[in-house]
Amino acid sequence: MAIAISLHILAACIWVGGMFFAYVCLRPVAASTLEPAQRLTLWRGTFQSFFKWVGLSIVLLIISGHFMIGMFGGMKGVGVHVHIMLLLGYIMFAIFGHVFFAPFKRLKAAVDNQDWEAGAAQLNTIRKMVGINLVIGLITIIAASAGRFI
Ligand code: HEM
Structure with missing residues (x-):
């Protein structure tokens, strides 16, 4: 149990923390300082690495x-917070x-073909979806950790 909860929380930290860093910290700086070619190449490489994790x-x-x-003891033995987390x-x-x-595969193809317009459209889709997953991830962590006290 101790190993399972440790791995579980480490995995949640790496995923949600990585999305927070990418969305809140790196994205605005990359958008305001880099030209499309550099920016899209940066994101292609960053996602390539991050998505493995x-x-x-x-x-x-x-x-x-x-x-x-x-x-x-199965789903009957866990609180509502675990059902929400699931x-x-x-x-x-x-x-x-x-x-x-879908969009990441297309982003890779666009960057490899130096089609910056198509790449920017795919990056925009990824940005929205990572933003949604970040919000859901933060809510999941709150539900998982605070849920049992409610
Ligand atoms: C297949 C999906 C998942 C299952 C089956 C699952 C199941 C569980 C279970 C059984 C616990 C222990 C609950 C307790 O001790 O009361 C737990 C804890 C936790 N889970 Fe999940 N979980 C899932 C996905 C996630 C995701 C996606 C996140 C966050 C992004 C997350 C974050 C956490 C956290 C932070 C805790 C620690 C809660 C605490 O002990 O205070 N889980 N999870």
Whole structure:
């Protein structure tokens, strides 16, 4: 149990913290200081690296989360906060899956072809979806940690 909750929280920190850094800190500076070619190349490389960690985090969240539910005796043995976490978690996984297999794939192709206009459109889609997942992720952390006291 101690290992499962540790991996679970580390995975949540890496994913949600990474989205916070990308969206709140890096995005405005990159947008105001870099030309499209540099900016899109930066994001292509940044996402290429970050999304590997997100993939690992998702695997860890699913395995550790379901393991803990099993240890609590199944869904009947857990509080409403875990049901909320499960629902929001799977919405986050679906949004990430869409970003990875659709706009990110197209962003990579656009950057490789030096088509900056098409790349900017894909980056804009990714920005919106990461923004949504960041908000859901923060709400999930609040629900997961504060939920049991409500
Ligand atoms: C497959 C999806 C998930 C499952 C099955 C799951 C399951 C669980 C379970 C059973 C616990 C222990 C609850 C308790 O001790 O009361 C837990 C804790 C936690 N989960 Fe999840 N979780 C999932 C996804 C997520 C996601 C996506 C996040 C955040 C982005 C998250 C963040 C947390 C946090 C912060 C805790 C610690 C709560 C605390 O002990 O104070 N979980 N999770």
